[in-house]
Amino acid sequence: MKIGFIGTGNMGGAILKSYARVAEEQGNEALAFNRTKAKAEALLEDVKKDSGKSFEIKDSLAELVKDSDIVFMCVEPQNFDDVMPGVAEAFGEAGEKILVSIAAGITIDYLEGKLGKDAKIVRTMPNTPIMHGLGATAMVRNANISDEDMEAVKAVFEAGGITGEVTEDLIGAVIGVSGSSPAYTYMYIDALIKVGTDNGLDPELAKRFAAQAVMGAGKMVLTADESPAQLCDNVCSPGGTTIEAVKKLREENFEEITVRGAQASVDRAEEMSK
């Protein structure tokens, strides 16, 4: 199969980079088209350096779509109105190809409006850690997608992390939980770095230790039988240091503030839906 990517920016580039590592062993080929060709070329160099693998850069949108079995739409939501007519023209007979969108706010209904009710469409919500194999991608299928189609699309995202299927009404919730949350996690890591440097640590060491602690805590949550709350209790020995931090954070409403921040992302996702 040929897997084509329209848009090799932050997200499209991240997915393509992770997928390029395994495309060949899955018996597939990766293709790309980006408005600014130099960006796709820079990504290709990066992919070659990273994994020794490659992908083909196409000269036009029409060529990319015609040559692909699965087309990943990785352009900004505001550019869909410009790009979709060209995609629709080259998309061929309904059922021939699968269109996968990664865009926030672009609904299956909108995409069916552009490609027809019989087109095969998967709407997804990935996040940038996919480039390091630690992505989390939610997937929604329209009525024309078979289990086999879904497996083919899943294989692309699972080259870079975990996936889960949801209904479309839950995409906003996914955006709050995993799509946008790397950003607020960076803020948290930055705050930990500040504590480290304020207390005399070398900034580079503080950064590595804070980031590793966040990644390690994530791993603990994914592998432990206990809930996150229980894991927190487990490390709060009475009279110890951690319990003092946890008490202070609770007094200052750390959890409520995080919920309010993430909810703003969910609300914005609902507003952007078209």
Ligand SMILES: NC(=O)c1ccc[n+]([C@@H]2O[C@H](COP(=O)([O-])OP(=O)(O)OC[C@H]3O[C@@H](n4cnc5c(N)ncnc54)[C@H](OP(=O)(O)O)[C@@H]3O)[C@@H](O)[C@H]2O)c1
């Ligand atoms: N960033 C995230 O964390 C994240 C998470 C989940 C989902 N998403 C979704 O991912 C999509 C892309 O976001 P991004 O952050 O990757 O944006 P981005 O870095 O701006 O990348 C968008 C890319 O699309 C290209 N493009 C625009 N119009 C095009 C056209 N007509 N033909 C070909 N290429 C075109 C741009 O080319 P140029 O080089 O010419 O600008 C750019 O490389 C969005 O729909 C967003 O909702 C992003």
